[in-house]
Amino acid sequence: MRREQATTSGGTELGRYLRTRRARLNPAEAGFEAQPGRRRIPGLRREELATLAGISIDYYTRLEQGRETRPSPSVVDSLARALHLEQEEHEHLRSLALIAARGPAGQQPAPSRSVRPGVELLLESLRPNPAYVVSRTNDVLACNPGGLRLLPGMEDWPAGKRNITRYAFLHPAARDLFADDWHNQIRGGMAQLRVLAGTEPDAPDLARLVDELLLKSPEFARMWDRYEVRVRAHGNKIFHHPEAGTLTLGFQAMELEGTPGHRLLTFCAGRGTTDHDGLVLLDMAAQQGGAGLRKPRAGYDDTAPSAL
Known part of the structure; x- marks a missing residue:
């Protein structure tokens, strides 16, 4: 997708997701006292999240940057707890970790559009x-x-x-x-x-x-x-x-x-x-108005301007 290709330099979906979840955490609510001066980034610093998750800052940095793609299930669960993820978010993190470890799956068959x-x-x-x-x-x-x-x-x-x-x-x-x-x-x-x-x-x-x-x-x-x-x-x-x-x-x-x-x-x-x-x-x-069961059949060119 163009947006993510344009706004990220390398990395993985796992790393991008970790980064956004880290950015939304309030340092005070995570137990970190306010330090003099202003933070340059929103949310927790990498070293703070690594401390909460019980992993090294180097390992966590490599995860975010996509240089490490095989976190163990225990590391994934520790990160989920540190990030205060809800159940659906936790499951999504697990899925992303499995995909990162597996690598590209290749082109999948187009899903069926036929309704029984x-x-x-x-x-x-x-x-x-x-x-x-x-x-x-x-x-x-x-x-x-x-x-x-x-x-x-x-x-x-x-x-x-x-x-x-x-x-x-x-x-x-x-x-x-x-x-x-x-x-x-x-x-x-x-x-x-x-x-x-x-x-x-x-x-x-x-x-x-x-x-x-x-x-x-x-x-x-x-x-x-x-x-x-x-x-x-x-x-x-x-x-x-x-x-x-x-x-x-x-x-x-x-x-x-x-x-x-x-x-x-x-x-x-x-x-x-x-x-x-x-x-x-x-x-x-x-x-x-003459409407019966509506079952779309005609094609649509997604590259065309929206007819609003």
């Missing part, structure tokens, strides 16, 4: 609840009528351009839709891409999307550099929808067995609530 007929029937059965099948990079591979209607303006994009993360950053309607808490609303999708970048950094589908968003969205670039990897598989989101009004919807994201990289993403509300009434309205509006 049984899954298409499932999408229909979930109506009026909006539901999608998304790829590992959040491409919309299929959705029911309410799914497309929930994201205003996405139906105007070419089928191959429909991507939930692209929509959040590049479509002008997204800001109004997620007005209450735009940054927190989109962090889960960012984290999904970051995890993939750690495990398959050379994946062509990921590189195309990330390079496009780095080029077109300064906010994406800032958030990308934070290396957030805490994926939200469930929770609530608030939508300020131009047709259905304000909706508070629960969401679930589930891996689809048998099709690697495919996830089922659903939004729902309890029957008898105004939120559920809003979903019924969206489903009916989509029907009246």
